Amino acid sequence: MMFLTRIRHYRVYRRLVLSYLLLSVITVTLVSTILYMMFSARAVAEIDRSSKQVLGHVSYAANVVHEQVENITGQLLSDNEVISFLYAKEDNKMVNYTASLFLARIQSVYPFIKNLGIYNLTTGAYIDSLGLQPDQSMVKKEEGSSIGFFPRRVESVSGKNSYRLLTFKIIPERSFTEAPKSAIVVDVDESYIRNTMGNISASAKNSLTFVMDASGTVLSHSIANHFMENISSQDYVRRILADSGSQGSFVQNIDGRKDLVSYVKSADLNWYFVSVRPYAEMISNIYELRNWTIAVVILLLFAAVGASLLFTGNIYNPIKSLLEKVSSGSTKGQPALLKFDEYELLTDAFTQSIEHAKSMETSLNRSSRVLKDSYLSHLLQGNANKLVVSADMKREWEGRFTGPYITVILFKIDSYRKFKERNNAFDRGLIRFAISNIANEVLSRSYTADAANMEEDEITIIIQSDIERIDDGLCLIIGEIQDAVRSYYKLSLSASIGDSCSALSEINDSYKSAQNYMRSRLFLGHGCIVNEALMIHPEEPADRYPSSVEKRLIDAVKMCRQDTITTEISEYRSYLSRCSYVHAIQYTNFLVLSIIKEFEYITEWWSVDAEQLYRTTDDLREVETLDDIENMIAGLCFAIVNNLEEHKKNTTVFKNAKIVEEIHQFVQEQFAEHGLSLEAAAHKVGFSSGYVGKLFKSMTGTTFNDYVTHIRMERAKVLLATTTLPIAQIGEEVGVYNVPYFTTLFKKKYGMTPSQYRERAVKE
Helix, strand or coil, rough: HHHHHHHHEEEHHHHHHHHHHHHHHHHHHHHHHHHHHHHHHHHHHHHHHHHHHHHHHHHHHHHHHHHHHHHHHHHHHCHHHHHHHHCCCCCCCHHHHHHHHHHHHHHHCCCCEEEEEEEECCCCCEECCCEEEEEEEEEECCCCCCCEEEEEEEEEECCEEEEEEEEEEEEECCEEECCCCCCEEEEEEHHHHHHHHHHHHHHCCCEEEEEECCCCCEEEEEHHHHHCCCCCHHHHHHHHHHHHEEEEEEEEEEECEEEEEEEECCCCCCCEEEEEHHHHHCHHHHHHHHHHHHHHHHHHHHHHHHHHHHHHHHHHHHHHHHHHHHHHCCCCCCCCCCEEEEEHHHHHHHHHHHHHHHHHHHHHHHHHHHHHHHHHHHHCCHHHCCCCCCHHHHHHCCCCCCCEEEEEEEECCCCCCCCCCCCCHHHHHHHHHHHHHHHHHHHCCEEEEECCCCCCCCEEEEECCCCCCHHHHHHHHHHHHHHHHHHHHHEEEEECCCCCCHHHHHHHHHHHHHHHHHHHHHHHCCEEEEECCCCCCCCCCCCCHHHHHHHHHHHHHCCCCCCHHHHHHHHHHHHHCCCCCCHHHHHHHHHHHHHHHHHHCCHHHCCCCHHHHHHHHHHHHHHHHHHHHHHHHHHHHHHHHHHHHHHHHHHHHHHHHHHHHHHHHHHHCCCCCCCHHHHHHHHHHCCCHHHHHHHHHHHHHHCCCCCCCCCHHHHHHHHHHHHHCCHHHHHHHHHCCCCHHHHHHHHHHHHHCCCHHHHHHHCC
C-alpha cells in the first residue's frame, strides 16, 4: 500500500499519478467513443442500404406487375372472344360465357391478379373472373392515358367479402372525339404488395412499410387499415414527395420516436416504397456492443491505473531521493513531508541556500563597508588607533590613499531641522546615502574620491590630488553636486573644503579645518561653498555685547511697537555680521535669555504656556544662518507682543461691557422719567455723553434713544394687554406724555395703534 501513502502525503506524486491517469482515461475514452460511433454509423448505413435494396426489389416487382398488366391487356385484345364481347352491338350470352372462360384461364396464369374484368360500354355488359359487381363510378372515370390506375374497395355480389384492390383501367381504343366503347379492368390484390413489403419489416419490431402514390395516398400498408388513407400532411411524407431523386433516407422524430426513413421511387408507376424503422430497435445489437465496449474500457482503465503508478514511481524516485537529502534535517521529529509540495520544498530549500549565500556575501560586504566607514570616521576624528581591525584591512584601506595630497570636503544639509521633520530615520539614511553616491560619482571624474559617514547631517568626501592648493575647478564640481541634489531631492547643500595634507595621519587636521570653515555658513547663508580663502573675516570685529540694542528691543516689545521691533532686530543682525561665529552665538544666547527673563511674568499672570518662551533656547542650538537667528528672535518678540495685546484687549472689553451693563440697569429703573436722556446716563457712569453714545452703539448695535424707546414700548404693550387704563395714562406710565407722539411711536414699532393692539390682545 506504499502508493496509497504516497498519494495521501506527496502532492507532486499525486499530481503525477492523476496526470498519467487522466491522460490514459481521455485516450481510452476518446478512442472507444470514436470506434463505437464509427461502427454505429456504419451499421446504420448498412441497414439503410439493405432497406433501400429491398425496397428497390419491391419497386422492381411492382414494375414487373405493371409490365404484366400490359401483357395481359395485349393477350385479352388478341383473343377473338374478348374482342367479340368488347365490340358487340347486342348482349350475347354465348359470347359472354366464352369470354369469361378466357378471363379465368388468363387469371390462373398470373397469381398476383385478383380479378380480370371487361366492360362493353355500348351494351352495358360486364363480366369478370371474381364475380364482382360492376363499378359504374369507375367506368365514368376519365383517364389521362390509355391505362389508368386508382385504388378502390369493392364487395362481392353476395356482400360477404370485401376486397382492397389496386385497379388498372385500360381503354383499348381511346378517341378524343368519341366516348370509349369498352374497357378492361385488371385488379391486383393489395395484399400481394403488402406481403411483399412485409418481408422488409419482418426482422424489426414496430417497423412500418407502405406504398403511396405521388399525391400521398396509401396504396399498400403494413397496417391494412391505412389503405387509401392520404398521409401527405406528415412532415416526413412531404419531405419524401419534395425529393426529386429516385431514392433516399433520413432520420426524423415521428410521433416522439427517432426513426430511420428509407424510400425508393418507382419510375414506371410513380409510386413511393417507404420503410420506417425505429432507430433504437434497428441498432439494438449496437447497444450490446456498447456494453461490451464499456466493459473493455473499464478493464483498460484499471490497466491505466497500474501503468500510471508504475510510470510515476519511475519518475518520482529521483525526486524523492533528492528531497530526503534536502529535508532530512528540517522534517526530523514530524511526519515526513506530510501534505507538502515537494517542488515547493525543493525550491524553498535551494532558494534559502542561495539567499543564505547572498546574505552572507552581503553581510560580509556590509561589514567590510561598515568597518571601512568606521575606520575612516575614526581616522578623520584622529582616534583610528581605538578601532581594532586586522593589519591587512588597514593596509588595504590605507593603500587607497596614495596622495600625494589629501583633502576633506564636508557637505551639510541646509535647514536640517525641517528635513528631519519631513523624513523618518530610514528615509534620511537613504537620502544621505544617495547624496554621498552623487558626490562621490561626480568628484571621481576628476579625483580619487572616497566617502566617509560622519555626523547625521554631514556627508564627508575624501579626495586625492596632485597639487597642494585646490583650484577653482573643485568649486565648480561642488556646485554641480549642489545643483544635482537640489534637482533630485529639492534639498540645499552647503559645502566646505578643508586644508590639504600630505599624509594620512594629518587628515584629522583637514577635517577640523573643514568643520571650522563650515561655520561661515552662518554669515554666507545656505548653499555656500567655503574654504580658507572664502572664509569670513570681519574687518572691524565687534567684541562687546550690544546692550543698547537689547534695551531698545525690550522697550519696543513692552510698547507693542512692531515696526520698531523689526528695525531693532535688523540692527542686531547687522551687528552680528561683524562678530565672529562664537560671539554671534553667545550674544544671541544672551539676548534671548534677557527677553525671556524680562517677560517671564506673563506665563504666571495670564496663563501663557511657558513652552512658547523657552522653546527659543532649544531653537538656538539649530540655527544655521543669520536669517535663522533673525526669524527666531522676531518670532519670540512677536509672540510676546501678541500675548500683551490680547491681554490689553480683553481688559478693555471687560471694562466697556461693565459700562454698558450699568447703562442698561439705569434705563430699566428710569424709563418712566420724562427727563431720561443720554447725558443723564453718561453722568451716571462718569463719562462724557459723546463717549458713552459711541460706546453704547458699538457694543449693542443700537443707539441709546432707540434702546429707551424699545424699553418704553415693551412696557406699554404689557399695560395695554393687562389693564384697562386709558391710552394717555399708559403713555405717562412709560414716560411719554404726548398722546399723539406715543401713538406714533407705538405704530411705527409694531405696525398698529395702541387701541388696535388692545383689541387684538382682548380677543386672543
